[in-house]
Amino acid sequence: MNQTTIDRIRKFTYDRNWAQFHSPANLAKSIMIEAGELLECFQWSDENYNIEHVKEELADVLIYCHDMLDKLGLDADEIVNSKMDKNEAKYPVEKSWGNAKKYDEFQ
Secondary structure, three states: OOOOHHHHHHHHHHHHOHHHOOOOHHHHHHHHHHHHHHHHHHOOOOOOOOOOOOHHHHHHHHEEEHHHHHHOOOOHHHHHHHHHHHHHHHHHHHOOOOOOOHHHOOO
């Protein structure tokens, strides 16, 4: 997300005095609730879904994720790159190319 978007999310929360409700546990619950609503968009069909509804639910997930980053004082780039380093080590291209197996199932 660019800084303007991040600032807008922060201002929205600040203007409503909602940070007081943003405990890590509450934010984790909210992320899961919104992720469930995102999944609901595909409940009856993998191909026939309303893209506008998908975009709204995905945005809700991203907004709550950013709120959690702020609450925990984390940097999105730092934690994503750290996790990608681990993923790249666990899933080397030569073993995982076109393979849906979990890393501990590689031979």
